[in-house]
Every structure is written in C-alpha cells, then in structure tokens.
Amino acid sequence: MPTSSRSSEGGTRRAAAAALLTPGLLALGVSFVVPLVWLARMSLNRTVGPAELQPDVSLSSYVDVLTDGFMWEVAWHTLWLGVLVTVLAVAVSYPIALFLARTRSRLRGLLMALAIAPLLTSSVVRTFGWLILLSDDGIVNSALSTLGIIGEPLTLTNNVTGVVIALVEIMMPYAILAMIAGFGRVSKDLEDAAGSLGAGRLRCFVRITFPLSLPGVLTGALMVFVLTVSAFITPRLMGGGRVFVIATEIYDQATTTLDWPRASALAVLLLLLFGVFLVLYQRLFRMVEGR
C-alpha cells in the first residue's frame, strides 16, 4: 500500500532526525538550559548578610540593581562600549571582508586563513599582547616618541582607550567571517551592470554594493556587539580595574561580594538586553533584505 509505506518511511526519517538531534539537544540542555534556569532561580533568592542567602521568591535583587545609580552608569558604559567597538570593528573589517568575498585569487584560501587565524589564540593571550604593545614604554609609544610626534607617552593601557583598541582587534575575525557569509547578494554582474548604466566606482558602491552588503554588515554587527557587551577578560585586563562593564560587575558580585542573587539578577538583565537587540536585528534584517 503506497500510503502506509510512505508514512512509515516518514516515520523512519523522523526517527533518524530525532536520533541525530538528540546529542546536540542534550548537550545544549545540560550546559545551557539547566544553568540558565538555575541562574534565574538564584536571582529570586534574597541576600540577608554578607555571603548569606535565603531561599525565597522575591524581586528584591532586581529592585536593588535597578535603583542603584552606579549600576545604571555601568550599564550605560557597557552599551556605549559595545556600540563603539561594533562600529569600529565593522568599519575596519568591511573592506577586508568585501575583498575576501569577491577575490578570485588563488591566494584566497590563505588570506581567509590569515584573517581568522587570530581565533587560534585565546583572547587572554591577545590582550596581554596588546598590553605590551600599548604600554608606556611599548612599541607604539616608543615609535611615536622616536618620530618626535609625542613628548610624553600616551596612556593607552589601564583605560577605555586600550580596551577599545584591543576589543576591536579581537572582534575583527568574527566580524569578517559573519560579513563574508552575509555578502551573498553582492555580485560582479550587478556591479558590471551598474557600470554599463553609467555608474562610476563610487556611485556603484553607494547605490549597489553597499546596500546589497547590508545584511552581512548587520550580522557582523550583531555578532561583535553581543561578544563585546559580554566580554570580560579584555575589559578586566586592559582596563586595569578602572573600566567597569556589566560582565566585570557580575564577576565582582559573584566572587568578591559573594552576592549571588544580585549577580544572577544582573546576568538575567544582560540576557534581556541581548533579547532586545536580537529583535531589533531581525527587524532591520528583514528591512534590508526584504525588498
């Protein structure tokens, strides 16, 4: 009977799909969903004394965080850092990504590998690298003073400047990868067509190449933004304890103050912030891809 054989075939396929999905879903469940639920539950407990918590279902930690002026400052600071690093990293990565997406050179594979090679080292190592380069007697300062451009060394570490420089570099491989993946609609034929219709290089870029590359730019931007806002190591090391972002604040609350409900509440709020940006991203993406 054809119908029954088809449905049993569909059943087999469903079973196969379930079997293939199970390991991944299990891993995600154990390593992501369970801790997340635990985190959310923790945020509802109440801190009664130093490092002492009382099981409860209360929003007191949230009230604490949201009424704390310093927390708002940190949040604002984090957002601002995220936007700045995103803009800079995407701007610097864009030409590289566009070139890699379109070149037909035989060296393309090698250049791709070079562009994403920094991902092979941990961001701890790369942050220390930047610490050395940007320190008061590092290569950057000594080069500038030897050239007579500066008299006093520039303060490039232990402040936001250093954090931004290091984060931009660390985020570039992600931005490049995400953008290349999103440049599918940019095509040589379209640019040739625009050229034959009278568009010079600049107008061709403004009217054709750039609008068509926007989905890639958005994806790259979301990637960099999320990673930057949740970055902990680089702001911590490069900021020398003087740069406060939500991630460092969570760490301090959890390990120094030992106020776990408050740390959890902060983490949940950060998660909500990501949610907002994800929705925003999807709206924008539909707008640039839609027509």
Place this chain on the structure above:
Amino acid sequence: MEDAYLALSKLTKTYPNQPRSAVHDVDIDVARGEFISLLGPSGCGKTTTLRMIAGLIAPTSGHIRVGGTDITNRPVHKRDMGLVFQSYALFPHMSVGENVDFGLQMRRVAKSERRRRVADALDMVHLAHLANRRVSQLSGGQAQRIALARALVVEPTVLLLDEPLSNLDAKLREELRVEIRRIQQETGITTVFVTHDQDEALAMSDRLVVMSEGRVEQVGEPWAVYETPENRFVADFIGRTNMFDGRVAGQSDGVLRLEVDGLGTLSVRAARTGGATATVMVRPHRVRIDPAERTANELKGRVVQSSYLGDVESVVIDVNGTRVTAERTHSGRPLTAGATVALGWGDADAYVIPQ
C-alpha cells in the same frame, strides 16, 4: 567596411601564464543598426570580445572604435553601451521601475522626463503593469525583458547581449528571440549578440561571426555561412554535415570529380580548385534516400541507426565503411537498422570547402 559604426581592429587579449591568447587579432566591423552574432563553442573568446567592447576587460592590444571615436581606453561607465547578462543582473534591492530608472538617474535626467522614459521602456517590452513589482517576483522571461528595457532606456550607442536566452526554457527562448529582434529593428540599435546556440544566431542575425580558439573563422550572412563555410571548423560547427576528403580526379564544365575511399567518384559543382585533394560537404537534408529520379551521385548502403524526430528522420547509413547521415521529412514508418537503401544527391547539393 567603410561605414562601420562599431569597429574592432586587431583586438587581442592575452592572460599571463596562458600560452594561447583568449582573443587574437580580431577584426570585426559592424554597420549602424546591424545585428551581429558572435558564435562559437565555449572558450572561443566570444564573451571576452563582448566584455572588451563593454569595457569590462581591458584589451592587451588593438582598438575599439564607435562612430569613428577610439574608445579603447574609456572606462565602462563612460562608454554608453547597453549590456544584458545571462544572469539578468537586475538589482534585487530595487523595484522593476527603479531598475529601469537607474541609468537615467546616473545620467542626471530630469525627473519628469525620467518618468516618461521609464514608462515608454516598460511599454516597449509589454510589462508596464509590473513597474512596482519586486525583482524577486519576476519570472525568468520577465526579468530578461526588464533587463533589456533597462539597457535600452538610456539610448546606448551599442547593445551588447551576453547569452541572454541561455537561462530560459526552450519555448520562452524562442518567444524572446522574436521579441529581441523586433525591438532591435524598431529602435534600429547596433547590436552584438553572444551565443553558443546556432539556431539563435541563424534566426536573429544580419551577420554571423563564427569564432574558435580566440580567432574569427568566418564572417557572413547566416545563409552564406551555412551554405558556403570557408573551412572545416565552420562547416562542422554550423548545422550538421557530412564531410568527405578525396583526391581530385578531374574537372570539367564547373564540375569537380573527386575520388573518395569507399564512396567512389563523387561529382560536385565547384569553381576551379588548385590542389590535388579537396574536402566536399553534403548537408544531411540534401541526401535523398531511395531517390525517385536519377542523381549525379548514387550510392548503396546499410542503415546503421535511425532517429525518429517527428518532423524529420535522421538516418545514419554505412556505405562501404564510410558513414553518411541523411535526413528525410517523414512519411510513415521509420527505417530499421540493417535495411539496405539507395541514396543519392545532385552535384549542386554538395559543396567544396576551400582549404
């Protein structure tokens, strides 16, 4: 040609690390308003030639002139040429109307005139009702019509068509072929059409340029290229054909007699040939099977294979070890393999290919 509008002279493109030029010493003259096709197998240099005319590829040497002006070094956006691609290349982030409007915007045409010209261009391809559509909502045939309207709305000097029909299905291809030719004749625009499809080239062109391995093999009107190919390549590439090499056995009254292994002596009407050998060609539809009257060349053979195509039947016949392909317009049951048949053709049905 004295009144050449588009003139290519000694046009050559060589790529580093490639022994053979992609295009070699190509001379083509196109008259104003003429529809010319570049035809050849893939890799013959036809697309490279077109892209050099468009300004998308810089020639290694040689010149391109339009209306007497040398434009060899002019950048693509200042060439004023309309370009239509196999991939349509419509801008996906613009509506149909905006696509057509793009070239006018680039030329800073006043808004009211732009609106009128976009409407006229869409009317020309009978798609005025699609002006506000998204490009992604168009069918292949509609997309290519819009691409044509977009290329023509700016009134370019030359229209360049790069395999514009190759992505369409057979029926649509034929329809659009007629439409492109109609629009070309209405607008009187000088057109260069690149294709690997000889039916398209034969049906649409004023003249054909047959290319192979970067060189021009023959230039001529479609019927002349088909009936009187200048060399073996053209004879073989355009249409299907039987070719026989033979020794010249004599010549009298404009008829050449040729000794061909297996076939005996063949008679063919030909002007005087100097050489001791010659190649004769007979198109399959000129070979008659079981002819009712006597013919200058009469042979007997055995059917090897018969392909029944509805309107014609293509029959491969073995004549003493030499294969001859014949076509007959069909009348009844096709021949079966193994059957013995008589075949023949007149001395005017064959043609001696110049060596």
